[in-house]
Amino acid sequence: MRHRRLVIVAGVVGALALVVSLSVAVAGSKKSTRAKAATAVSAPAVANAKAIRKKYHGQKIVFVGDSVGNGHVRDTRLAKRFTHDTGIKVKVVPHPSASDQSYAQLARAFASKSSSIDVAMIDVVWPGAFAPYLVNLKPKLAKLAKLHIGSIIANDTIKGRLVAMPWFGDYGILYYRTDLLKKYGYKAPPKTWADLFKMAKKIQDGERGSNPNFTGFVFQGNAYEGLTCNALEWIASAGGGHIIDNGKVTIDNAKARTVLDAMRTQIGKVTPQGVTTYQEDQTEHAFDSGDAAFARNWPYQYGIGATAGSKVKGKFNVTVLPHGASGPSVGTVGGWQLAVSKFSKHQGAAIELVRYMTSPAVEKFDAITNSNVPTIVSVAKNKAVVKKNPYLKPAIASVPRVTRPAKFFGTHYNEASKDVYQGINQILTGTPASQVLPQIKQKLQLLLKK
Amino acid sequence: MSSVATPAQAPRKRRRHTKLQRRQTRLAWLLLLPALAVVAFVALYPLSKTVYQSFTNQEFLAGLEPTKWVGLDNYHTLIHDPTFRDSVGLTVKFTVITVGIEFVLGLIIALVVNSAFKGRGLMRAIMLVPWAIPTVVAATMWRWMLDDTFGVINDLGVRTHLLSHPHAWLAQPSTVLLSACAVDIWKTTPFVALLLLAGMQVIPGDLYEAASVDGANPLQQFWRITLPLLRPAILVTLIFRTLDALRAFDVFQALFGYRLGAQTMAVYNQSTIVQDGHVGYGASMSVAIFLIIALFVVIYVTFVRVSER
Numbered sequence: 082m083r084h085r086r087l088v089i090v091a092g093v094v095g096a097l098a099l100v101v102s103l104s105v106a107v108a109g110s111k112k113s114t115r116a117k118a119a120t121a122v123s124a125p126a127v128a129n130a131k132a133i134r135k136k137y138h139g140q141k142i143v144f145v146g147d148s149v150g151n152g153h154v155r156d157t158r159l160a161k162r163f164t165h166d167t168g169i170k171v172k173v174v175p176h177p178s179a180s181d182q183s184y185a186q187l188a189r190a191f192a193s194k195s196s197s198i199d200v201a202m203i204d205v206v207w208p209g210a211f212a213p214y215l216v217n218l219k220p221k222l223a224k225l226a227k228l229h230i231g232s233i234i235a236n237d238t239i240k241g242r243l244v245a246m247p248w249f250g251d252y253g254i255l256y257y258r259t260d261l262l263k264k265y266g267y268k269a270p271p272k273t274w275a276d277l278f279k280m281a282k283k284i285q286d287g288e289r290g291s292n293p294n295f296t297g298f299v300f301q302g303n304a305y306e307g308l309t310c311n312a313l314e315w316i317a318s319a320g321g322g323h324i325i326d327n328g329k330v331t332i333d334n335a336k337a338r339t340v341l342d343a344m345r346t347q348i349g350k351v352t353p354q355g356v357t358t359y360q361e362d363q364t365e366h367a368f369d370s371g372d373a374a375f376a377r378n379w380p381y382q383y384g385i386g387a388t389a390g391s392k393v394k395g396k397f398n399v400t401v402l403p404h405g406a407s408g409p410s411v412g413t414v415g416g417w418q419l420a421v422s423k424f425s426k427h428q429g430a431a432i433e434l435v436r437y438m439t440s441p442a443v444e445k446f447d448a449i450t451n452s453n454v455p456t457i458v459s460v461a462k463n464k465a466v467v468k469k470n471p472y473l474k475p476a477i478a479s480v481p482r483v484t485r486p487a488k489f490f491g492t493h494y495n496e497a498s499k500d501v502y503q504g505i506n507q508i509l510t511g512t513p514a515s516q517v518l519p520q521i522k523q524k525l526q527l528l529l530k531k
Numbered sequence: 532m533s534s535v536a537t538p539a540q541a542p543r544k545r546r547r548h549t550k551l552q553r554r555q556t557r558l559a560w561l562l563l564l565p566a567l568a569v570v571a572f573v574a575l576y577p578l579s580k581t582v583y584q585s586f587t588n589q590e591f592l593a594g595l596e597p598t599k600w601v602g603l604d605n606y607h608t609l610i611h612d613p614t615f616r617d618s619v620g621l622t623v624k625f626t627v628i629t630v631g632i633e634f635v636l637g638l639i640i641a642l643v644v645n646s647a648f649k650g651r652g653l654m655r656a657i658m659l660v661p662w663a664i665p666t667v668v669a670a671t672m673w674r675w676m677l678d679d680t681f682g683v684i685n686d687l688g689v690r691t692h693l694l695s696h697p698h699a700w701l702a703q704p705s706t707v708l709l710s711a712c713a714v715d716i717w718k719t720t721p722f723v724a725l726l727l728l729a730g731m732q733v734i735p736g737d738l739y740e741a742a743s744v745d746g747a748n749p750l751q752q753f754w755r756i757t758l759p760l761l762r763p764a765i766l767v768t769l770i771f772r773t774l775d776a777l778r779a780f781d782v783f784q785a786l787f788g789y790r791l792g793a794q795t796m797a798v799y800n801q802s803t804i805v806q807d808g809h810v811g812y813g814a815s816m817s818v819a820i821f822l823i824i825a826l827f828v829v830i831y832v833t834f835v836r837v838s839e840r
Contacts, residue, residue, distance in 0.1 A: 098663035354699030
């Protein structure tokens with residue numbers, strides 16, 4: 082009798098806990114249902130499928146892919162088509178959405194020589210660190226590589242070995258609400274950060290009356306890799322260097338201090354106070370639910386905002402990021418590559434998946450359905466692609482790109498970036514830059530010596 | 532102990548050497564062997580390996596830097612590492628606050644659900660729900676509730692005029708500890724209540740009857756009967772919770788990621804090993820954390836010994 086009651090109690094508790102967990106999970110994946118509507122175009126067919134099928138039919142490979150925006154939906158659809166055409170089974174596993182955590186996950190797998198990953202999506206700053214663990218793709222994909230932008234291929238070639246294939250590019254751009262700019266009498270998007278703060282404040286003050294959640298500007302302020310990218314844009318656009326220049330730590334300078342302190346004083350004023358916990362997804366949510374006038378994000382957000390059902394469809398546009406008092410507008414280079422693990426037991430099949438995923442047909446599909454930046458020159462210039470992705474217009478796409486200082490740190494890059502984003506996050510949450518920058522400088526100098 | 536030894540012990544000592552005794556000793560060791568082997572494999576081996584690694588400069592992506600013996604270098608760095616010092620401070624503060632509040636709330640809840648009333652079984656079930664939810668799920672839920680723009684806590688606070696304006700609880704450095712404590716207290720109080728409730732249920736009911744007959748009021752009954760007899764359960768609960776809180780990882784990692792000033796010992800340790808790849812340095816930190824937790828255990832155990840005398 083007592084036992085039965087205990088079982089019932091345990092059952093009730095378990096069931097309730099399950100309900101709560103599931104509802105949290107469902108709420109978290111809400112945007113993927115929204116994504117389905119966006120992708121009516123069907124995934125392109127695999128070229129040379131018959132020959133691939135004959136050779137690798139029935140093999141199973143694991144693909145560690147995207148998780149931000151509609152990335153996972155795209156991966157699943159492409160993998161399904163690939164399996165359908167070639168008979169190679171693909172298990173798509175989304176990686177952690179914070180790229181530094183994704184790095185740690187891969188490092189763990191490589192360090193333990195695990196064969197559990199066949200194809201992995203790697204950040205533009207990782208080829209140097211992971212090169213010893215990746216298959217040289219040159220023998221099989223050299224011809225395809227020639228179609229891609231030369232500088233990215235060079236980035237992915239370590240000691241003569243092509244360790245990864247460019248998949249999609251990325252650079253920071255400014256999203257702005259065309260309807261609100263007009264409403265408040267602005268003819269053009271802001272040119273400088275000071276302009277942006279002023280405009281954001283005016284629009285925010287005006288909109289708060291009807292929408293108490295409205296804020297002027299959102300970006301990625303959480304302590305993670307994305308903040309390193311944002312901070313690099315602020316500092317470089319103010320003429321404060323690129324964190325490391327010519328092998329020397331340059332982050333602690335007057336121009337960097339000024340722009341970082343300017344950002345600090347705007348937190349909570351024209352941004353949500355909580356922007357220092359935002360990653361890409363929170364930024365996109367705020368802007369696409371109509372709660373922000375300006376947003377800094379990667380191009381992928383364009384496709385989500387332009388989808389039918391989006392609250393800002395037809396009401397926003399993109400442009401280059403603002404600049405500081407004495408610098409140009411810049412965009413941090415992001416972007417993702419596909420690599421094959423040296424420990425994979427099905428390298429042949431894995432390389433075929435990479436060939437398919439980085440082919441012109443798939444890059445065009447990805448650019449049109451998912452607004453990702455093509456790394457193949459001819460695709461980036463394709464009229465249908467540019468029409469769907471206005472950030473590919475020369476005026477925006479030709480903005481100076483700034484690169485994170487990965488090459489100076491090699492395998493220590495992740496730690497170096499952590500020192501940067503933890504420090505910048507400290508500034509944004511209230512510590513003056515003059516106190517934090519010397520500490521970052523000291524930590525980076527120690528790492529440079531390693 | 533030895534001071535209580537009597538002359539009777541001397542002949543017993545001699546008897547231990549009989550054949551039978553020796554055979555039994557051997558048998559005892561033989562029977563213990565599997566258990567000892569398991570302990571050695573799952574506890575002793577990893578522990579000794581960690582201690583060994585803490586004296587090396589081992590890196591995660593091996594082969595890039597040859598691993599070599601560096602003596603006490605890691606420990607020297609650790610003592611002068613401000614981030615580690617901050618993380619120890621944060622963890623201890625977190626432990627003291629959460630264990631204290633959880634204990635008081637848990638005791639109150641246990642007392643309530645220990646008394647007889649209709650629907651008690653249901654009440655006990657509902658009470659346990661927060662504890663049954665995985666910490667990461669709970670933390671994610673709280674992250675939304677604490678959000679400064681659309682969070683329900685700010686909304687309620689402003690509506691009831693308890694807050695003058697919405698706060699970014701998770702973003703402001705001053706409310707980092709408070710937020711983490713709130714999540715942990717919400718989640719773990721049921722567990723404390725459960726342990727205390729188990730302790731209360733073994734207190735014989737006739738003691739209370741006798742006390743009532745003697746005219747003791749409920750408050751007196753609580754101080755004179757419940758609390759003294761609950762002491763073993765209380766100590767177990769406190770030890771459990773303290774050790775748990777000292778190795779807090781998931782709440783902080785899910786709420787704050789790797790933000791400076793929001794890293795517990797365990798978060799900083801994990802990020803050193805997994806994010807940065809410093810296995811050697813991370814191992815020395817693990818050893819330090821082990822010693823800090825051991826210190827708390829020693830304090831508790833001593834307290835138990837003293838109070839049992």
